[in-house]
Structures are given as structure tokens and as C-alpha cells.
Amino acid sequence: MQKENTNLVSREPELHAWTMRMALREAQTAFEQGEVPVGAIIMHHGELIAKAHNQTELLKDPTAHAEMLAITQATSALGDWRLQDCTLYVTKEPCPMCAGAIILARLPLVVWGVDDPKRGGASSVFNILQHPQLNHRSEIIRGVLEDESRILLQRFFRERRNQQTER
């Protein structure tokens, strides 16, 4: 039993990276559609129940962030607005809106790739995910496939700047 648990724990970083790889594929899809490349995945007891990418441009809706779409999908899949026993994987630190939604959905664990020092609502600018006054706190793991997430975002914004210069 002891050995089995140790194996599970030692496999966890691999599992997080494996799941984040799916979130990165969602971010890549966003990139190809001209959307800021951010992807999100929600797992429930090892089962995929939501995957989404940023769709703010397509839907002309500033609330259509990957995390928001994934949370709505997941609550629909479970038939419950409480996402207990779920883990959200997202390629970039959630913004204040998404961090607020994560708390409302009672998500126990949030894993992200790259920090957002300018607008991050999870820990960088606002500490929404672990604020003592709110009625829920999420555990966080940051920096999973951080380089891949950052490079994709940098490439997106560089290409957009170049296109704007060419016009």
C-alpha cells in the first residue's frame, strides 16, 4: 500500500504535465483562430469533463475566456454548479473574472502554466483564489509547462504586432 501511494505521488507531476498538454492543444486551436491562445481543461476523478479555448473574438464576448467556458461545460456535465473533486488546468494564470468564477464553482485545485504579472487575479495582482475573507479557497500549482504556454502567447502577440505594422 505504502509503495502504491508513493508511486501515485511521484507520478503526479507527470499527470499534471500530461493534462496541461491537452490544455496547450486547446490554446493552439485558439491561436489558429486568431484568439489569444489560452486553453483550459477540467478533470473529475481522472476523467475529462470539459475542454475549451478562448473565444472572445469569435463570440464578440469578453466573458468567453477558456476557463469560463470550461466551468460552464463542467457544471453541465456534472449537473451541479459545485465542481467538487475537480481540477482545472489552464495555460495562463486566471484573470480576476475567471478567478472569481473558480471560487464560485468551489474548484479545489487549479493548475496553471505561465503567470500573468500584469493582470493575474489568482495571485499576481489579486489574491482571489486564496483570500481569507471569501467562502472558498483553491489550492494552486503554477509553472506546469510554463515555457510552452509563454512561447505560444509571445508568438501570438508578436505576429499580431507585425500584422498591424504591415497594414
Next chain:
Amino acid sequence: MQKENTNLVSREPELHAWTMRMALREAQTAFEQGEVPVGAIIMHHGELIAKAHNQTELLKDPTAHAEMLAITQATSALGDWRLQDCTLYVTKEPCPMCAGAIILARLPLVVWGVDDPKRGGASSVFNILQHPQLNHRSEIIRGVLEDESRILLQRFFRERRNQQTER
């Protein structure tokens, strides 16, 4: 000309109260449907472009707050994710999620009824609407029909407590 402007300014509190009355009717609808009674209205150049009430229970979706639904409606009505020249009226101070969405939608003015000292994301707990580091700041007016909004919320939670005691 001078006189006309003065009249407009002096009518503003009445206009805010008149519009908030519509938001309160939305909150009342939420109440009747067993939802936490919060209502929201978005006006664009004096025209109503969105009205919504909290639907988290009906949709089993923690993101279905009145403000979120109203923002999505308004961006759909205008065909633009930027809600410039719009005013959001909401019966209760926005939570962190909704305050984050307001900033993303670039709403220039937010008017609300009653403060939420426990979880308010607009000014009470987090200063999301006027944070110097974010790329947009909204003007705020608070306390419009405050008593009516508070009384409706208090009645809702008192009745819910009573129902739970009876079970």
C-alpha cells in the same frame, strides 16, 4: 444651452433611480424563481440593451450572475465586446467575477444598490473596478435604491433559513 445642461445634470439621480427600478424588477423575478435576488440592466445612450437576473440555480451554473448575463446580452446587441458608452445598473455590488468581466468589457460606469461587505469585488473586498494596474477603470455610483435592494435580499435569505428549519 446652459440651462438645458443643468437640467440634465439635476435629472441624473432621478434617471439612475428610474433605471435601478427596472433592475429591481429583475431581482424580484429572481426572487420568485428561488434565485438569490439580484438584477442588472445595461443602457446605451439612453436605450435599454440588456436586462437579466441571477439564474445560477436554474442553469446550475455559478457563472450565471445577473451582470454576466447582461454583459453577454449587451455585447450581442451591439455586436462588439467593448461596451463603451454603456452604463451597468445592478442591485448589489458586483462580486470579483463580475467586476473582472466589467473591466474586460470596458464599461465606463457602474451603478449599484447595496454594498457587499463580505464578497464585493468592486470596492468592498477587492478594488477591481478602479485598480491602477489594470488597463481599464470604471466610474462607480453606489447606494441607488440601496434599501429596496437590501430588503429584498434579506427577505430571500430569511425565508430560505425558515424553509431549511422546517425541513
